[in-house]
Amino acid sequence: MTLKAHLWLALSLAFAAFTAQAEPAGRNSERGGEGVVLSAAPELDLGALERWVQEHAPEIEARTLDVSLASAEVDKSGRLPNPELELEWGTIPLGTSNPPDLEEPYANIPYYAVSISYTPPIGKRKARMKHAEARRIASSRTLKAEVRERALDVAELLGELATTELRLTGLGELWSAGKELVEVARVQVKAQSLPGIELDRLELDLARLEQQLLAARAAKSALLSECAAIVGVRCEAFRDENAARAFLSRWISSSPLGSEPDERPDLAALGAELNAAHAESEWARALKIPDPTIRFGYVHDRFLVSGNQQNSFNLSVSFPLMISDSGQAERKAALARASHLRAELGKRRARAEARAPRLRETLIREKARQEKLHKEILPKARAVLSELSSAADRRLVPMTDVILARRAVSESLFDEVESLGVAYGAALELIRELGKPKSL
Numbered sequence: 001m002t003l004k005a006h007l008w009l010a011l012s013l014a015f016a017a018f019t020a021q022a023e024p025a026g027r028n029s030e031r032g033g034e035g036v037v038l039s040a041a042p043e044l045d046l047g048a049l050e051r052w053v054q055e056h057a058p059e060i061e062a063r064t065l066d067v068s069l070a071s072a073e074v075d076k077s078g079r080l081p082n083p084e085l086e087l088e089w090g091t092i093p094l095g096t097s098n099p100p101d102l103e104e105p106y107a108n109i110p111y112y113a114v115s116i117s118y119t120p121p122i123g124k125r126k127a128r129m130k131h132a133e134a135r136r137i138a139s140s141r142t143l144k145a146e147v148r149e150r151a152l153d154v155a156e157l158l159g160e161l162a163t164t165e166l167r168l169t170g171l172g173e174l175w176s177a178g179k180e181l182v183e184v185a186r187v188q189v190k191a192q193s194l195p196g197i198e199l200d201r202l203e204l205d206l207a208r209l210e211q212q213l214l215a216a217r218a219a220k221s222a223l224l225s226e227c228a229a230i231v232g233v234r235c236e237a238f239r240d241e242n243a244a245r246a247f248l249s250r251w252i253s254s255s256p257l258g259s260e261p262d263e264r265p266d267l268a269a270l271g272a273e274l275n276a277a278h279a280e281s282e283w284a285r286a287l288k289i290p291d292p293t294i295r296f297g298y299v300h301d302r303f304l305v306s307g308n309q310q311n312s313f314n315l316s317v318s319f320p321l322m323i324s325d326s327g328q329a330e331r332k333a334a335l336a337r338a339s340h341l342r343a344e345l346g347k348r349r350a351r352a353e354a355r356a357p358r359l360r361e362t363l364i365r366e367k368a369r370q371e372k373l374h375k376e377i378l379p380k381a382r383a384v385l386s387e388l389s390s391a392a393d394r395r396l397v398p399m400t401d402v403i404l405a406r407r408a409v410s411e412s413l414f415d416e417v418e419s420l421g422v423a424y425g426a427a428l429e430l431i432r433e434l435g436k437p438k439s440l
Contacts, residue, residue: 036056036233036234037233037234037235038052038227038231038233038234038235038236039236040158040161040162040235040236040237040238040243040244040247041238041239041243041247042246042247042250043250044155044158044247045250045254045437046148046151046152046155046431046437049151049152049154049155050147050148050151052151052154052231052233053147053150053151053154053230053231054147056231056232056233057147057150057230057231057232058232059146059150060143060146060147063139063142063143063146063147064143066139066142066143067136067139067140067143069139070132070135070136070139070140071136073132073135073136074129074132074133074135074136076132077125077128077129077131077132077133078125078129080120080121081118081119081120081121083116083117083118084116084117084118085114085115085116086113086114086115086116086117086295086297087113087114088112088113088114088115089110089111089112089113090110090111090113091110091111091303092106092109092110093105093109093110097109099305102305107302108303108304108305109302109303110302110303111299111300111301111302111303112300112302113297113298113299113300114297115295115296115297115298115314116295116296116297117293117294117295117296118293118294119291119292119293119294120291120292120294121291122286122289122290122291122292123286123289124283124286124287124289124291127279127282127283127285127286128283130279130282130283131276131279131280131282131283133279134272134275134276134278134279135276137272137275137276138269138272138273138275138276140272141265141268141269141272142269142272142273144265144268144269145264145265145266145268145269147265148265148266149266150230152428152431152432153230154227154230154231155251155428156425156428157223157226157227157230158227158247159247159248159251159421159424159425159428160219160223160421161220161223161224161227161237161238161244162238162244162245162247162248162424163244163248163417163418163420163421163424164216164219164220164223165220165237165238165240165241165244166241166244166245166416166417166420167216167413167414167417168213168216168217168220169240169241170409170410170413171209171212171213171216171410171413172213174209174406174409174410174413175206175209175210175213177385177389177406178202178205178206178209178406179206181202181389181392181399181402182199182202182206184392184393185198185199185202185399186199188395193395194395194399198398198399198400199399201399201400201403202399202402202403205403205406205407209406209410212410220237224236224237245420248420248421248423248424251424251427251428251437252363252367252423252424252427253438254427254431254437254438255360255363255426255427255430255431255437255438256430256431256434256435256436256437256438257438258434260349260352260353260434261349261352261353261433261434261435262434262435262436263435263436264352264434264435266348267348267349267435270341270345270348271345273337273341274338274341274342274345277334277335277337277338277341278334278338280333280334280337281331281334281335281338283330283334284327284330284331284333284334285327285331286327287326287327287330288322288326288327290319290320290321290322291319291320292317292318292319293317293318294315294316294317295314295315295316295317295318296313296314296315297313297314297315298311298312298313298314299311299312299313299314351433352433352434355429355433356430356433356434359426359429359430359433360426360430362422362423362426363423363426363427363430366419366420366422366423366426367423369419370416370419370420370423373412373415373416373419374416374420377412377415377416378412381405381408381409381412382409384405384408385402385405385406385408385409388401388402389402389405
């Protein structure tokens with residue numbers, strides 16, 4: 001084999017090895033992006049949900065861009081305006097020169113000038129820097145408020161998902177017990193020891209439970225889809241009833257204890273916007289001060305026959321006349337923005353203080369109701385259903401009593417789940433209105 005053939009073989013092997021290593025890596029990384037999943041679990045608190053939203057929610061990118069643009073504006077506000085360089089070639093002769101016998105008129109008549117002009121901002125640079133920094137802080141806090149709001153939206157969906165999981169578990173138990181009872185009733189009907197109408201009633205009740213199960217499963221799928229729409233990744237349900245109940249209990253226990261809003265990012269963002277409006281007002285007031293334009297130039301004149309000075313300097317200062325526009329519109333806009341932001345901030349605080357006592361009252365009552373349902377009413381209803389089912393198997397009571405007992409269990413189950421959901425909703429609204437949840 002020749003040297004050229006050896007080289008081609010080595011290059012081919014190297015390329016094949018590189019391709020074999022590069023392609024699987026790309027596929028793995030692509031699968032890794034697709035494999036990110038938010039699994040509903042009891043340990044998911046507000047901070048964890050905020051991190052998920054920050055990293056994966058697509059709508060957050062617009063707010064993140066605002067922060068980047070505001071940071072760039074801070075850098076720009078600290079820079080001074082650029083000076084202007086002006087080049088001039090003047091007194092270019094047209095027609096007959098004066099005097100007419102002047103040699104090379106285009107070389108001996110025109111003048112050449114170069115000048116530099118600069119307009120320093122008087123009383124505006126510091127105000128502009130202050131306004132830009134205030135806008136940067138406001139955009140950063142607005143981003144934090146947006147992330148928190150979307151995280152609370154995810155928490156609301158997870159709460160509904162948890163109550164749906166509890167409902168599914170209870171309905172599943174009732175459906176399994178009802179299916180076994182229907183099988184027993186069919187045997188009794190064949191043995192002519194039970195009227196056929198009783199079997200029909202049991203089958204209708206089982207069909208009703210099955211429809212409730214299907215509706216709960218459809219609601220579960222819809223909630224997982226909504227969760228993925230907010231977070232930006234696939235969401236998975238709670239692993240079982242215990243995980244769902246632990247999640248709800250954890251958030252209910254973390255409801256804030258205070259009575260006034262504290263550490264709410266949206267209020268902090270409004271406060272930063274208010275500071276930015278005040279800084280904008282200061283900048284607008286500074287617009288009344290006219291900015292001078294200072295010009296320094298050098299002139300080289302070739303028209304010496306007329307007695308002109310060949311080399312000279314010039315210095316000038318010009319001011320704009322603030323007759324029509326001196327920043328009135330900017331001041332009016334800044335003051336209006338500050339007024340409305342101050343009013344919105346006060347109204348949001350007042351709303352939180354008005355809602356908090358009622359929400360806390362709802363939370364306390366629903367927690368007591370849920371505990372009674374979970375520990376007393378529901379176990380008792382299930383025990384009665386179990387006893388009636390056993391008695392019906394021995395044909396001691398009619399099947400109608402079993403159906404009524406099962407419906408009582410179903411209603412108690414729904415009441416218990418509803419109470420837990422209302423308590424969770426009240427706790428979540430307390431976190432929305434009062435700010436930082438209680439750490440557990």
